[in-house]
Amino acid sequence: MSRSTVGALALTALLLPLVAACVDNDPGAGASSGALTVSSTADACTVSSATAESGTLTFQVTNDGSDVTEFYLLGEDGLRVISEVENIGPGITRDLVVQVRPGTYFTACKPGMVGDGLRAKFTVTDSGKDVGPTGDVAEQLTAAEAQYVAYVKDQVGALIAGTQEFADAYTAGDDEQARALYAATRVHWERVEPVAESFGDLDPLTDAREADLEDGQTWSGWHYIEKDLWPPAPADNGGEEYVPLTPAERTKAADDLVGWTQDLVDQVNDPQFTFEAFQISNGAKELLDEVATGKVTGEEEIWSHTDLWDFAANVDGARVAYEVLADVVEDKDPDLAATLLERFAALDALLAAQGSVETGFTSYDELTEQQVKELSTAVDALSEPLSELTAVVTGA
Numbered sequence: 001m002s003r004s005t006v007g008a009l010a011l012t013a014l015l016l017p018l019v020a021a022c023v024d025n026d027p028g029a030g031a032s033s034g035a036l037t038v039s040s041t042a043d044a045c046t047v048s049s050a051t052a053e054s055g056t057l058t059f060q061v062t063n064d065g066s067d068v069t070e071f072y073l074l075g076e077d078g079l080r081v082i083s084e085v086e087n088i089g090p091g092i093t094r095d096l097v098v099q100v101r102p103g104t105y106f107t108a109c110k111p112g113m114v115g116d117g118l119r120a121k122f123t124v125t126d127s128g129k130d131v132g133p134t135g136d137v138a139e140q141l142t143a144a145e146a147q148y149v150a151y152v153k154d155q156v157g158a159l160i161a162g163t164q165e166f167a168d169a170y171t172a173g174d175d176e177q178a179r180a181l182y183a184a185t186r187v188h189w190e191r192v193e194p195v196a197e198s199f200g201d202l203d204p205l206t207d208a209r210e211a212d213l214e215d216g217q218t219w220s221g222w223h224y225i226e227k228d229l230w231p232p233a234p235a236d237n238g239g240e241e242y243v244p245l246t247p248a249e250r251t252k253a254a255d256d257l258v259g260w261t262q263d264l265v266d267q268v269n270d271p272q273f274t275f276e277a278f279q280i281s282n283g284a285k286e287l288l289d290e291v292a293t294g295k296v297t298g299e300e301e302i303w304s305h306t307d308l309w310d311f312a313a314n315v316d317g318a319r320v321a322y323e324v325l326a327d328v329v330e331d332k333d334p335d336l337a338a339t340l341l342e343r344f345a346a347l348d349a350l351l352a353a354q355g356s357v358e359t360g361f362t363s364y365d366e367l368t369e370q371q372v373k374e375l376s377t378a379v380d381a382l383s384e385p386l387s388e389l390t391a392v393v394t395g396a
Contacts, residue, residue, distance in 0.1 A: 045109030190313035194283030308361035
């Protein structure tokens with residue numbers, strides 16, 4: 001999940017054209033032709049130009065600071081997430097390719113990946129050219145978008161039903177049942193997490209880890225309840241004895257979780273909701289990044305150790321995102337299509353050796369170092385070609 005908080009996101013964010021790939025480059029690489037360069041440091045976010053013409057833009061973001069950073073393109077209200085690239089380590093350069101129409105935007109760097117970031121106004125003028133695909137490709141992508149939206153609606157429908165059942169068990173004090181429902185319900189969130197993240201503060205309210213909290217931030221959501229269901233020993237809790245939530249605190253935590261989940265369901269089912277092909281392809285890569293930065297490390301489900309459910313769900317979501325776009329990819333780059341299918345299959349086989357969403361997975365803390373390494377290697381092997389997906393889809 002995105003580890004930053006932004007304000008509430010209007011549905012119109014999804015009506016804006018979005019994103020393409022986040023591509024790793026060699027540290028210190030020079031700017032590609034036509035790219036806007038971005039230098040992120042502890043106290044500056046320097047973009048080479050504050051204006052650009054509409055169409056496909058590339059932001060080449062270099063972390064010239066000492067903390068991991070993120071780069072965002074935000075809508076006119078400064079809240080809507082148009083596109084983002086996360087986890088840029090010191091000395092590393094990553095590209096963010098976006099397709100944007102004329103309008104006012106904001107650029108933002110977030111050194112340390114916290115807070116509102118270092119922002120500046122960014123203006124896109126009218127190039128006089130169409131933005132986005134045309135012809136047969138446009139028809140293929142329209143069909144892909146419809147398929148993906150149907151998938152998202154199905155997943156959030158299952159999510160709200162499971163969340164309500166989970167919340168009922170938790171507030172009733174049936175911890176055994178709540179623990180049994182926890183991971184199986186969360187897979188529906190993890191499969192479509194890029195959609196949830198696009199709605200601004202729904203993601204941090206619902207899915208923030210304790211380690212992600214900023215000073216003074218109130219913790220809530222799945223992992224807040226997770227800790228209460230799998231209470232840590234003092235040695236794992238900063239030396240302090242864990243104090244269980246009171247019945248009233250449990251009820252509030254559960255009601256909040258259900259309410260925010262229903263908010264997601266309502267926005268996804270709004271007749272105006274859409275998710276463009278560029279968002280879909282970018283989201284596939286984001287889901288693999290989620291696996292690499294949270295699930296493989298065992299940091300996502302630090303109390304329950306149910307990381308493999310999340311891991312598998314992220315891979316499921318990435319695969320579906322690719323599959324709805326596969327016709328376009330197969331036409332434009334059959335070698336990439338073949339590579340992606342091969343590497344999805346390899347990763348699936350490693351996960352299947354540890355269980356399944358339906359039957360349950362090995363607890364993550366029971367995996368050997370070698371098993372974790374094999375999973376990590378397979379994720380990296382898939383992530384590299386997946387980073388090319390948006391460029392192929394957009395024709396960038």
